[in-house]
Amino acid sequence: MIGLSGRVALVTGASRGIGRAIAVRLAGQGASLVAAARGDNAQRTVDEILSAGGAAEFIAMDVTEAGAADAAVKAMVERHGRIDILVNNAGIARDQLVLRMKRDDWEAVLATNLTAAFALTQAALKPMIKQRSGRLISISSVVGQGGNAGQANYAASKAGLIGFTKSVALEVASRGITANVVAPGLIDTDMTRAIAEDTRAEWASKVPLRRLGQPDDVAWAVCFLASDEASYITGQVVAVNGGMYM
Template sequence: MSEQKHALVTGGSRGIGSEIVKVLLSEGYEVWSLSRTKMDDRENLHHIGCDMADRSSTEAALESVIKQAGSMDVLVNNAGITRDGLIMRMKDEAWDEVLAVNLTSVFLTCRRISRLMASQRKGSIINISSVVGIMGNGGQTNYAASKAGIIGFSKSLARELASRSVRVNVVAPGFIDTAMTDALSGVLKEQIATQIPLGRIGKAVEVAEAVAFLASEKASYITGQVLAVDGGMAM
């Protein structure tokens, strides 16, 4: 019988994170999810309440995960928020909160889980960035800075952990259909789709499948890379 695989997903209760959890469960992982929103009970799924903007909350949740799991094969840093606005009117709180959730939490989780993976001499870390971190976007300087930061952080971490057979990669989603985009009008969605070479908005499961690929042995020789799941937006 094969050994049970363990995965940790931040922000796993909604949107892309929820699909990542579903796909990893379907692939046989036992999954721990960190989020503020409670998740429905599912076999092999463990939810730990955590405010990813709060350092002490995040660190306590990570210790709880490690105590329960004992080992970790996959870490997916998906937690993210937006607080959009033009920089001339952006408040300090909008900058600080986005950087705390989107970037500092990645540092905290990677710092702790990489120690475990390095001692195991195996593991795969997938950090969720965005095409905004590659292309930029007006009104999202805070978000773009956090997502671009993830890319540089991940490439550096990949170099640090390669000798321990731990891989680090980035998935950069484009415009993906989630509850957040449901509020947009059909006309606006059609306008956005015209800017995408494949001519349509992406599905959350398409991002999740890319994550599952990078987590798997099929990607055993891939590290330090950015995989854009964006229909060609960032070409």
């Protein structure tokens, strides 16, 4: 058991997939969860946490909207008095070869995957600096480490998260705040179910551990980084990829 009781956590993209698993696992370790997604999409995750005896509420949030990050963090601090853990997980892909990529698809991916993490981190840092503690965790990707043909926008956003996180880690280390990245490989979620089944199977066969990852594989790495036991780890990229990229 990783002790997170008394900690207040915000997880973006908590309606499904990896974000849902992170929210459920953090709450299972005792954290009070604020699950964010658009509209009331995160309500199902909250219901699941509540029915397991945990503490959770949802917040309606489009991470690309100006002011959304400040409003979400302000609401959390008003209600809970603090924010201990921020997980920047919300993400999208709009795949295309660079030659054919539309500027809108470049910008949408950067806005959701990278700029939103900047805005939320900036908002969360204010209370975290006052508390002199905090855990910033962003979900990058193996594609941000190794690149992928047809995903230049996505790879740029995920590599950007790595550079961003390392810089933030240096800026706030003296305040007792850590910032780390988790870089998943191929995980079984809606995002990868959008890929043709034969392509998925071919990719899975090339993973040294010979399977797709499950959302929980990522969630447990996040739980560890959020814990006191990880207090000496900052500015790192924790790969959860079955050995796909070493």
